[in-house]
Amino acid sequence: MTGLSIGTVAKKSGLAASAIRYYESMGLISRPARRGGKRRYGMDIFDELGLVRLGRSAGFTVVELKTLRAGIDGQNPVAWATLIQRKQAEVEQLIERAVRMKRLLDAVSSCACDDLRTCTLPQRLSDPQFR
Numbered sequence: 001m002t003g004l005s006i007g008t009v010a011k012k013s014g015l016a017a018s019a020i021r022y023y024e025s026m027g028l029i030s031r032p033a034r035r036g037g038k039r040r041y042g043m044d045i046f047d048e049l050g051l052v053r054l055g056r057s058a059g060f061t062v063v064e065l066k067t068l069r070a071g072i073d074g075q076n077p078v079a080w081a082t083l084i085q086r087k088q089a090e091v092e093q094l095i096e097r098a099v100r101m102k103r104l105l106d107a108v109s110s111c112a113c114d115d116l117r118t119c120t121l122p123q124r125l126s127d128p129q130f131r
Contacts, residue, residue, distance in 0.1 A: 003033065003040030013049050020049070026062050028052050028069055059087060 010017040023029045029048040032039045055065045060083075067083050113119035 003035070003042060004045070006039045006041070009041050009045055009049075013046060015049065023049070023052055023062075026066060028062065028065050059091065 004012075006017045006020055009015075010020060013020070020029070024031055029045065029052065032041045032045070034040065051069075052065060055068055060068065064083055064087070067079050070079065107121065111119060111121045113121065
């Protein structure tokens with residue numbers, strides 16, 4: 001048989017075979033040829049899986065990746081650009097939240113109060129920088 005088996009692709013990509021089948025069912029990777037009822041992949045599968053992995057690393061959901069895939073394939077480039085802009089805004093909000101969380105943790109860790117009843121930290125935490 002020519003082509004790579006799903007087991008070989010799974011081993012070489014570091015993904016579970018079930019993940020590869022799932023990505024296929026969601027339209028994130030091309031459906032492979034079948035021989036004798038078994039999937040047989042070409043070497044291009046690693047490029048397709050690399051794009052999925054890249055998208056997942058960038059925080060895209062599987063549904064969002066489906067939109068991205070359609071944009072890459074030229075089916076809907078406007079939706080692709082809109083999705084990228086929306087994800088960038090989402091990441092900016094995430095960064096802002098993380099910065100506020102760090103400020104809060106820094107404030108709490110630097111508190112030297114022995115008694116919470118006399119601690120001024122709760123008043124200091126009402127500062128807008130912690131919201």
